[in-house]
Amino acid sequence: MPRTAASPLPLVSPLPRAAGGDRRRATAGAVLRSVLAHGPVARSTVARLTGLSPASVTEHCARLGALGLIREEAAPRRSNGVGRPHLPIDLDTGRFVVGAVHVAVPYTTVALLDLRGRVLVRRELGHGDTDPVRVAARAAEALAALLGRFPERRPLGVGCAVGGWVDREAGTVVEHEPLGWREVPVRALLEDRTGLPVHVDGHARALLHAERLFGRARESGSVLHLFVGNVVDAAFATGDEVHHGPRSQAGAIGHLPVPGGTEPCPCGRTGCLQAELSERTLCRRARAAGVADGTNPMHVVHAAAAGDALARRLLVERARTTGRAAGLLLDVLNPESLVVTEVGVLHFEDCLRALRESAGIHRTATVAPTSFRDSVLAVAGGSVILDVLFRDPLAVSPEAI
Ligand SMILES: [Zn+2]
Known part of the structure; x- marks a missing residue:
């Protein structure tokens, strides 16, 4: 409109x-x-x-x-x-599904969720390349295949979550450095290929929607969500209101300077939050320390779980840096709850403790990892459209399709 x-x-x-x-x-x-x-x-x-x-x-x-x-x-x-x-x-959770698309740096997750945000089925699609037209085409094709497995359920639409700067109103990814995307009309690309209504949002906000609708933050008056993957960003809500700001630019904290940071950032400075905390940086440090090969942060988690002290130290250090960033944001926003999506914090109590300590949680905020440990990316995608449904059911109703 x-x-x-x-x-x-x-x-x-x-x-x-x-x-x-x-x-x-x-x-x-x-x-x-x-x-x-x-x-x-x-x-x-x-x-x-x-x-x-x-x-x-x-x-x-x-x-x-x-x-x-x-x-x-x-x-x-x-x-x-x-x-x-x-x-x-x-x-009535038996009649409808929503489609979910989450575009991460190494792969896209597609899934179907019911109205309670439960993941019914999902698939991960490795990026052969990150050309947005081909990424959207592969996601639409995979969604169609998943929908074919639930012929008795009608799709209400598709939610798409992407990291970086996402303009929800325009349905575009304005900028996503690691993917090399700029002004990509994701909503139009997916609507053309799925024939379904599509809503798009940033993944930190998408998971905030999920926490408020289906997760631990349901009872919180105000929530800050911090997402630490390859992209690092944040989202904030008070009451039922998720703050987007003009062009949905709120929460872009990737270039917040980290005291003592040493990683060079594509922006030309050193020690930016995203450069320090990205999964790529974690994996590179893990390779350098001889902990794990490859670019999958779960390999570092598995090594730490198997007793590798170096791997554990890398994760605790990352949690500590995440906590320093969280502390700055908590000072500004003073939310009742802080939810953190980060692999170490998700799997290890000492990572969560390190985050709490360095954030200086002597205040009232409760700090918890994401409520969606095993399905976080699928839930992020689906929650974009479920948030729309639960704000304005008629906008996503079968009549509107
Ligand atoms: Zn930077």
Whole structure:
């Protein structure tokens, strides 16, 4: 939807198709999120949780039920034995799937998720090359094959998560240094090839959506998510609002200087956060130390798990550096929760401890690794479109397709 001059980019981002202040659609999202978090749940409880009137909740539930997004539970809970029994409602996870695409530096992950963010099936596609047209074509082809395995489920659309600077409104990857992508129209490429609605977002924000919808951060009033892979970036939310900023540029922390950093960065400086922490740097240091060959950080994790002290030290040191960056961000944002997606922190308690210590967690923030240890990239992709669904169910409803 084109924006007018009188409608500047909002800090909080209503979905393009919900622009114009359609409050009714937003309240449908509130009802659906309430059912996600508490289902099976009575309509009266949804009314209490959302602050909507019972009549309004009943109306929304009828609409969401007609769309096939929620259903009444079979087991009735009788209300005083009089009149129609009050049936609790829950998400209907059996009818639909969403497609997920996550583009990492060495490979693309494609997957199908249900409405609770559970991964039903996934595949990893190595990049023969990183030409965006061919990456999108391979992802679309693989998604079609996965959908063929679930003929009884209808796809609501595709979410695509990519690292670097992603403009969600435009559906483009503005800049992704390690992939060599600049102004790549990912949404258009995938929509052309899948024939499905596609939503695109940065992967740190995508995982923030996932934590808030399906993960540990559900109860947090404010959350900071730090993603440390080959790309390093951050995302922040207060309440239901994920901060994007103009052109979705928030969270670009890759060139934050790390005190004492020694790695040269493509930007010309030394010791930038992304250069220090990238998986490539970790793997290069591991090769130099004779710990593990290749470019897969999981090989370093496996070596550490097998008792290799050098491997463990490399991971703890990386966690410590991550913690220093986290400490700077915590000072600025003071969130209730910090969620970190980083391989060492995910697998080793002493890495998490090192991160906490160097972040200076004497404040109130809880610090935890990602909730999606075994499926983080698939969940990131799928959560881009699930976030859209749970904000504005009608934007991703079967009627809209
Ligand atoms: Zn730099």
